[in-house]
Amino acid sequence: MPTVLEALKNRSSKRAYTDKKIPKDILEKILDAAGMTPSGANMQPWVTYAVTNEETLKKVGDAVIAKMDEGIMNDQDVQYYPVKWTNPYKKRRIVTGAGLYKLMEVDRKDNETRTQMWKDNFRWFGASTVIFVFTSKANIEGASGAFIDCGAYMQSIMLAAQEFGIDSCPQGSTTEFGRVISKELGVSEDLALLYSVVLGYSDEESKINGYQPDKVNLKEAVTFID
Helix, strand or coil: CCCHHHHHHHHCCCCCCCCCCHHHHHHHHHHHHCCCCCCHHCCCCCCCEECCCCHHHHHHHHHHHHHHHHEEEEEECCCCCCCCCCCCCHHHHHHHHHHHHCCCCCCCHHHHHHHHHHHHHHHHHHHHEEEEEEEHHHHHHCCCHHHHHHHHHHHHHHHHHHHHHEEEECCCCHHHHHHHHHHHHHHCCCCCEEEEEECCCEEECCCHHHHCCCCCCCCHHHCCCC
16 A cells, blocks of 8 residues: 555556456445545535446547547637747647657657547546546636645646556646537536546556656755745
């Protein structure tokens, strides 16, 4: 069982999973623990859909990929990524993507393979469990607190999963098709999709799971005022 520090240091996003299913009682323990995440005024703004039904996940993924094939690159309620990328964030994004494609030996001009890798997000990397996290649109009208609280909730899910040897991958990509996903899940129109988290048992033989992007060091990230 990893300590919290070990879970934080050793966890990485996995992009290939076996078909082994997470036992229902374990999934409930993970989400029950995540529900203890602190939030402003104890709002607990997360509205969670834990989807393990294979047909439902395929239906949602098919709907998103169909939009992509139509040339529609987003249908969202929430703008996840910056509208204007600036450095150092732009550089980190480029370096991370380039590192992943280099590992997988995908040429930067190979748009077909890159597109298929992007579509893998909506095949849930082969995992059998996806956690979709929504919040009320009223919570984010002119306010940002719910984004912060739900982000902490996401981290709680992934750290709790580590205790049971379960890997994860947070997906901002799904946010870009939030309206499509909401429709396929039958979610109330007053909710906005913030992100999803894939949970499962990583395929240890898959090359892509060896990718570990560089992180900014402590001196660069933190200013200490003693």
